[in-house]
Amino acid sequence: MTTTTMDIDSARQVLAAQPFARLVGTEITEFGGGRATLVIPVRDELRQQFGFVHGGVLSYAADNALTFAAGTxxxxxxxxxxxTVTYLRPAAGDRLRAEAVVAGxxxxxxxxxxxxxxxxSDAEPVLCAVAQGTTRVVERAL
Structure with missing residues (x-):
């Protein structure tokens, strides 16, 4: 099995090829060395009935950040x-930032x-969810 190293520009191309990521507006701001950070601008379409960011968006952010970090x-x-994802607080604000780190x-x-x-922009970041996941190598070309 041969792994191909990717840089942040390649990771951005992979992200741009994901229709759902484009729909949500996801950007990758860090990629390498067992780490990846994704940023999602919050807009009304991503909120639930109480005005907080929908839990599905948080789960998506965790899933994609986990996989990008593993890809490094x-x-x-x-x-x-x-x-698994644990919601700690309702997510409100201008954007979400998902920071993933390979544990092993x-x-x-x-x-x-x-x-x-x-x-x-007017407050300290609020930790609203944590997640842990497992990623696996796929043997065939995707």
Whole structure:
């Protein structure tokens, strides 16, 4: 098995190729060394009935950040094997920031932790969710 190293520009191309990421408006701001950070601008379409960011958006952010972080150590052909997310506080603000870090990896899988922050220009970031997941190498070209 050969892993291909990606840089942040390649990671941005992969993200841009994901229709759902484009729909949500996701950007990748950090990629490399077992880490990835995704940023999602908050807009009304991403909110639930109480005005907070929908939990599905937080789960998506965790899932994608986990997989991108794993891709920095396993190569680009990775998929999520599973993850758990715990919502700590309602997410409100101008944007979400999902920071993922590889906790450990083998040649074929990685365990990754993620913290999701709600950010506003007039306040300190608020940790609103945490997640942990496993990603696996896919043997065929994607």
């Amino acid at each position: 150590v396993l190569g680009p052909n990775v998929l999520t094997g599973g993850f 990896s083998t040649r074929r899988q990685a365990v990754v932790n993620c913290e999701i922050y709600a950010e506003s």
